[in-house]
Amino acid sequence: MLKYSIVVPFHNEEDNVTTLYDRLKGVMDQVGETFELVFVDDGSRDRTYRLLEEIAAVDSRVMVIKLRRNFGQTSALAAGFDHAQGEFILAMDGDLQHDPQEVPTFLAKLEEGYDVVSGWRVARVDNVMLRQIPSRAANWLMAKLSGVDIHDFGTTFKAYRREVIQNIPLYGEMHRFIPALASWYGASICEIPITIVEREHGKSHYGISRTFRVFFDLLTIRFLLKYMTRxxxxxxxxxxxxxxxxxxxxxxxxxxxxxxxxxxxxxxxxxxxxxxxxxxxxxxxxxxxxxxxxxxxxxHTANNRAPYAVDRILRLRSSEESLLQ
CATH class of the missing domain: 1.20.58 (Methane Monooxygenase Hydroxylase; Chain G, domain 1)
Structure with missing residues (x-):
């Protein structure tokens, strides 16, 4: 089994794909353990998939999953998690606002024994009134309702043990509540500060409407945590x-x-x-x-139904794998 899997969902990020791949590959090469990069194209309409296809054609450590349409970030992450083969799985955004240089810090916390390592956007760079204040209110309320004492539920930049993340069903927009759902399974959770930078290219897919949806999801999570099995x-x-x-x-x-x-x-x-x-x-x-x-x-009956539909999966077989065929 591979040691690490890095899952990155992309949606119309043609300007960021190659740069993120280069930075991630450089960081993971320095880590010195076996790894794979799982790139999920969530129904992009630009050249994102073509660029991912070119990367997968030259690097056997890259898996590209192309979804049939835009299913949303949670479903894209679920597709990546389902196909990841690593013992430890890390998820991050594909817009370069998450610094790949911080990946080893997440992995080190997993090695210490934590089941979930969550990023904390201490100094945010987005709009104060439309994003920061509603986000802080939602995070405070989520911490109170779930009993999980972390400051930032919303960021995708998180790392998980494989056995923990694969026990959590993801659908809708539940990816931001993974720590709360993981706590129901008894997972140990820690939080580390991360640096968020301005987007170098492209346009943000987040808006105030997404913040309002979070408050409705809070009610769902509260009910699930307390009454999911009864x-x-x-x-x-x-x-x-x-x-x-x-x-x-x-x-x-x-x-x-x-x-x-x-x-x-x-x-x-x-x-x-x-x-x-x-x-x-x-x-x-x-x-x-x-x-x-x-x-x-x-x-609790196995049905194996996924909240996404895969169009194709690309992966170049390494020379060692080819010899074994």
Missing amino acids: PLHFFGTIGALGMMGGTFMAMWLLVLKVATGQNIMLLHGPLFVIAGVLILAGVQMMGIGLLGELQVRHF
Whole structure:
């Protein structure tokens, strides 16, 4: 097995591909261990894939995965993780804002025994109002909700042990919450400061709309961390409270009817309706909880369904591998 896998998703980064490859290769050659570079083309419309194809044609340590369309960063990372062969896996962006010179620091922390090493963008260079302030608020809230004490969940620049990252299902935009999901599996997590520089070429794919989506994802993560394996505890509690409240109201109205002979619908019609709605809603919530339990069972059944579709995979076989064929 290879020692290290470096996974890099690209989307319309033709100006950065060759430079990043040269820098990464130079850094990993100095590390002195076996490695591979897993480059994922996430449906680029420029010359990104052509350049990656040229790189893979001359370097057997490079694997290029071409997705059929733009599936998004999380799916591109999932494709890279699924095909990576290294014992330790590091992910980074392909826009040169992540400095390859910092890769050995991540790898050293993994060697110390940590399962997840997360980058911390201490001094950010993006827009203060549109990016930095919303990001800090989201990171603070995420740390409180997940119980993982790190400052920066959003950066892609992270390193993982293979057995940890392969146990985490990735879909939607969940890549930023990998530390929180890994903590559910008992992973040890640390954080190291990283330097972020201005993009040398190309245009950022991030905007304020992405920040708003993060807050919705926070609710999902909170639910997953606390009730992922026991959804009936969440929905069942709400359902039980609803049924108890509705039943109490209905019993009180029944006693009132028997004791006083009042016209309940005329005098207490709204309360009677509320009681019926609470009981019905409670039953429905209990049913949702039971359906959730079935989904959990399905989740823990191997289905091997990936959130992406691969068009082709390129890799030049080394001379040693050719001799063994």
